[in-house]
Amino acid sequence: MWYWLFKYIFMGPILALLGRPRVEGLEHVPRSGPAILASNHLAVADSFYLPLVVPRRITFLAKREYFTGTGVKGWFIRWFYSTTGQVPIDRSDADAAQAALQTAERLLKQGKLLGMYPEGTRSPDGRLYKGKTGLARLALHTGVPVIPVAMIGTEKVNPPGSKMWRFGRVTVRFGRPMDFSRFEGLAGNRFIERAVTDEVIYELMRLSGQEYVDIYAASIKNGGSGGEESASDADRIPQPAVG
Template identity: 50%
Template sequence: MFYRNAKRFLVGPAVNAVFRPWVKGLDNIPSEGAAILASNHLSFSDSVFIPVIVPRQVRFLAKNDYWKGKGVSGKWNRWFFDITGQIPMDRSGGAASQNSLDAGEEALRNGDLLGIYPEGTRSPDGRLYRGKLGVAHLALRAQVPVIPMALIVTDKVQPIERNIPRIHRVGLIIGEPLRFDAYFANADDRFAQRAVTDRIMSQIMRLSGQEYADVYASAVKGQQAGEP
């Protein structure tokens, strides 16, 4: 109820009035049933634009840091992400990450739309980076289609390290659903997951027109931060 009302009466009208988002391929979003929305990730604002544009409610796998903040802003973030149905994603690996993926799989089995950024983090420089295997793991385990999407110039609205958005018109291109029925029997095979992930990233690259970098964005960010 909160999600619908906020989108209809508060966030939606404000975003549409200020940023005037355009969209192509909206009819590729199913009117019902589960699917994964797999998008490039250029800005913190991406998780605002997608729910405003897509008619159905979208649940995101969001990094669990948003639930760990302190003070008033931390409490606000936890409340907002919980009440809008978002799912905390632990990116530390192992059992913690698996538990997060299990929660995403449950959402899909309940017929939800699940939003995922396969790169795992925002692009540090506007390029499209290698996708992580979580998107394929979920698509194959839940046996649902993946809808590739490309956000356009959202990095101009809110680049990394910028808290206050700039006013800039943005876009969303939605591709045709991808199905991976041939891989369902090998859902837990990492080679199958890599093949599926690479196909998804190829379609996102085609829609976005971004240059592709065959490394993980998190590794590049680590190098930029001087990590060994």
């Protein structure tokens, strides 16, 4: 109930006024059944505008820290994510990442629409970064379609690092569902998972018009080189919530 109240009453009208969202390709989102919405990630606002324009309910896997805060702020964040039906996951190591993968599989088996950010975190500079292969592993394990989604203009409405939101124009562009059934039985093959991930990222680049950078966004934020993906990174579910 709270999901729809936030969408249509408490937050949706304000978001619509600020971003005047324009939607393209919504017909590519199935009206029922499981699917993965794989989106680029420019701003916190992505996690609000994507559910705003999709008629179906979207479930995001939210990092565990949003459910463990203390004080009034921590309580509110925990309440908000819980009442809107988001699912906490632990991304601290490879074992936790495997548990997150199993959680995502369970949600898809229930016929849910799962929102994910293949880059793993928000872009630090508006460019599109290398994708984590957890999304590919999930798609190959479940066989569900992956629908690429380009968020455009959200960083103008909600500038990263700023607590102030501004008026702007947001475009949410959906691409055709991507079918990876040709790789059936090859889940767990790191070369195949990398190929699938790169295919999704290429489609996001085409839809969004972003410049692509062949390193991980998280490594830029952490001051690293971003060149290689560790075994635990390969297994990790890409962060699909505010990050």
